[in-house]
Every structure is written in structure tokens, then in C-alpha cells.
Amino acid sequence: MFTYGSGYFMIIDVKKRGIPPEVAVFFMKVLCGCFGVTIYGIAIHFVYRFFALERKGKLKYFEINYLALWFVIPVVGGFSWYITIEIFFESGSGSLETEYLRNMFNKSNLNFADFASIGGVYYSTNNSVNWRSISGYSCFVSIMVIAFIIIVVAGWKSWKIVSKLLEHGESDFSRKLQMQLYKALVAQTIIPITLLFIPFGVLFTIPLFNIDWQILNRIIVWIFAFYPVIDPLPIIYFVDYYRIPVIGLLNFFREKSLTKAYRRVQVQNQPDWCREKLFGEHCSKLEKIQYTSIFNKKKF
Template sequence: MGNYRHLMCYFSIFSMIYAILDWIIQPYIHSHGASFSMIMDLRESALTREIAFFFVASLAGCFGVTIYAIAINFIFRYLALQREGRLRFFAGKRLIFWFTIPISAGFSWVFLCWFSMYPDPDFTDYLRESIKLNYELDANYITYTGSYFYRIDQNGIVNWSIQNSLGALGLNVLMIIPFITILIFGYKSYMKIQRLMSHGESNYTKRLQMQLYKALVAQTIIPMTFLFFPIGILFSAPLFHLNIEKWSIIVTLFYSLYPAVDPIPIILFIDDFRNSFFSICNPRTSKNQVASVVSVDATMDVA
């Protein structure tokens, strides 16, 4: 496993932060006409508007951290399969560099939310009737982050919100980069695993690598299903004048379910994790066993 265990712990920590923020905020992800938004109800909250908005922006930032962390996991798996000494790029201080990439992406999301998607009176009035009808929310007691792309004045003239549009464009670019990385290295890893046996690898090595690959693929399908596609559609629909307001509740549900669903593939697909998990759920007294153990530093590649 080598430094892969550190990547998984890193990923797990941010998933827990994501879950905690989601529990505090209990967001409503809403699409309405020319806008999309992530809303927090402040009627029973002790938080000030500024702190509450920071929490909402941070929840969006956790999304950015998650997708970049998954992409880095795919890069690591591919380099591990190559067995050409390239895992040294994930060793020592270089591992810290990889850790900074998802965090930087998360800060970029928070930055865009803060400076391009901050609540404004026109946007709040535009949401007022819709959120009252759909969620029984009072627009005077909410905070949110989102974009109100085009605004029609009293003369029927459409005025584009350059600031909101640039913010949404930036978020889409930040989503596309890890998405392409996952597709490229996922395909390369799959082809490499298929050739393991022809390269003289043992059945055990192939089985372990396939378990890790299946877990990683599953942990990618889940955020794509629960995060990438719903949020991407929510971002894009207002630009094309598509009204998906009725589907907003499903996006909110998927976004909130993600932290609970995401760990399941690791438990189910990797034999050692699955056996340990079920042994905790169904403990049995086992006889003492003696076994020989060979210690291998998986951080070092074997030719």
C-alpha cells in the first residue's frame, strides 16, 4: 500500500469535514430560472450571516477537494502499476505537494464563492417566491452562494451578470480538470492491470490490484452520480434557459447522501477491509494462529 494509505486517510478526513459541514448547513440546492444556488436556512441558526456564508462556501470547497483527491488517487494507482520507480514522486516531501493540490482547489472554490457569488438584494428578491413555494423558506433569513446569470429590467432588456458568470465558468473549469484526469489515468490503469499476468505477476498481485482498481472506480462513479453530473447540470441549465427547478430537490438529496455512500466501495471491494468490517459487526472467538510475515515497503517499486 505504501503512501496510498496516507492518501486514503487524507481523503477520509476531508470526507468527514464534508459530512460535518453538511450536517450543520443542511443545504437546499436550488435551480430557478436564470439562477442556481446553495441555500442555508438561518431561522434556527445561531450563526451570523458572514459566518454562515463562510460555512456554505466551505461546503462548496469540500466538493472541490473531493474531486481533486480522487483524481490524485488515480494518478498514484497508475504509477504504482507501472513499476518504473515513479512512486518516488509520492514519497517524502513530494507527498506534501500532492496534498496541497486538492486544498488549493478547495480554496479556489471558496474564493470564487466569496468574490463572485455572494448574496445580493436583486438575487434574493428573485429567489423569494420560489424558495417560499418549494421549501417554505423566508428570503429574509437565508444565506446562499450561487449565480444569477441574466437579469431582465423593467424595459425587458437582458443584462448579463459578468461577475456571476465568470464565477460559474471558473467552477466549471475546476470541475473539468479532475474529470479528464480521472478518465485518462483510469483507462491507463485498467489496461495495465489487464496485462499483469502476461508480465509474470502473481495471481495475488493481480487480485489485489484489481480490488483497489474496482474500489477506486466505484468511488469515482459515486461522486460522478451524486456530485459531478447533478451539480454540472445545475450550473449549466440556467445558461441554456432550461428550467430544472422541479429537480432541485433530487440534487439536494444526492449532495447530502454522498458522504454516507462514498466509503461503501472500499469496505465491499477490498477483501481485508471487508473481512475486518464484518468481523467487527459479527465478532467471533478465533484460535491463535501463527503465520510467517514478509514486510515490504510498497513505497519502493520492484522491477
């Protein structure tokens, strides 16, 4: 995914992967639709958190009778994104987008036939406005803005509730827990805004001004790929109920690894007459085989 001049594109090397261009284009459109699913899934998560903090019985809307509706909303968001690409962004031979990209490939000495692509171009080579791509851009922005407003409003209202709880906590334990949740809430509001909405919004907007921002081109795909890993980190880091068990688990594996390493060094430093005794008292059959292999190598 990258910008070039007044256009933005997603390409895939079909020759290297050995797949038909039509199949590659379809899966690229599905991948783009997943972005719509992602942002509306995040928005619903914020709504759920707000209902939980509000404590006015609205969590009943997330029970089984209404649950299907909440799953449908992200699917609709993803389908809307997919349909926008299908309607407003052509990828066939002879289209403005294809010819624009072909010129770029020719300048780079690449064979255009080896790649499949989708994308939009805001201005043609004679600087006339491509209203088709402009309309698609408007749809993208509208889809993103709706999800963005839901996240900001739900996040702001949740922040107000947590702030009041901090002022009127019933105990030190309650106050400490609410502070942890407050920090996690702030972080989890900032992360999707800075890693999803701003980068993709900039990606779709800067071609309007014929700006090539190569740094963004390099990182935006990685941002989208690693976002699911980054998103839960604030909860794990700020909230004791998650952080302490995770640290304990990591320490357990660390100590286990160090113990095995210590035993290996301890056995290697023993004279030959006591190694068999150490094997019998402390080691499994597999470890005996491993240690015996190490000693035989040392002898030779």
C-alpha cells in the same frame, strides 16, 4: 441548494439557527470550497494509484519530501472555488441575485429576511445576460474539468495496467487479486463521476436553459454529504482482504447479540429453583440484575 428559473442558490434559515447572515454566508462559501477540495483529493488518489500500479519508482514523489505539495493541491482547488464565489457571485442587498431570490420567496409567502443566500443568476428579469455569473460558471466548469481529466486519464491508464496483469498473472492467487482490484477500480471511477461531477455539472448548467429540475434539488445535498461513506464501499466489497474481515466482524457482533438473547430466553424458561444456579454459572452481576428485573415484572 436548488435551481430556480435561470439561477441556482444555496440558502440557510438564519432565524431558525440564530446566527448572523454574514456568518452564514461565509460558512456556505467555505462549504462550497470543500467541494473543490474533495474533487482534487479524489484526483490525487487516482494519481497515487496509477503510480503504485505502474511500478516505475514514481511513488517516491509521495514520500515526505513532496508530501506537502500533494496536500496543497486540494487546498488550492478549494480556495479557487471559494474565490470564484467571492468575486463573481454577489449576495448583498440590491444585487441581481438577491432581488431574483426575493421574488421567489414572495411568491412562496416566505420572509426573505429570515434567510441568508449565495448563488448566481444567468439572466435578469428583462432577459439580459448576466455576464458576471456566466464568468463564474466558466470558472466552476474549468476547476471541475481539470480534476475530471486527471481522474479519467489516471483511471484509464490504471485500467490498462491491471488488464495486462490479468492476462499475464503469475498464479491463480495473483490473477484473482488483480481481478478484484480491477473491479474496485472501475467502480471507484464511476462513483465520483456519477455522484459528484455529473450532478453538480448539471446543477450549474440547467439554469442556462431556464430549467427547474426539482428532483436534483432534493438529492444533490445528500449526495455530497454521503459521498465519503459510499466511496470506500467498492474496495470493501470487491477485495477479499477487506470484505472477509468486515463480514467476520459483523458476524461476531451478530453472534454475540444472539447469544445474549438466547441466554435471556433460556433463563426465563427455567423454573424458579434453577435460575439462581444459572445466574451463578453463566451471568455477570449486571446480567443478574437485568434478569431479576425481568422476572419481577413477569410476576406482577
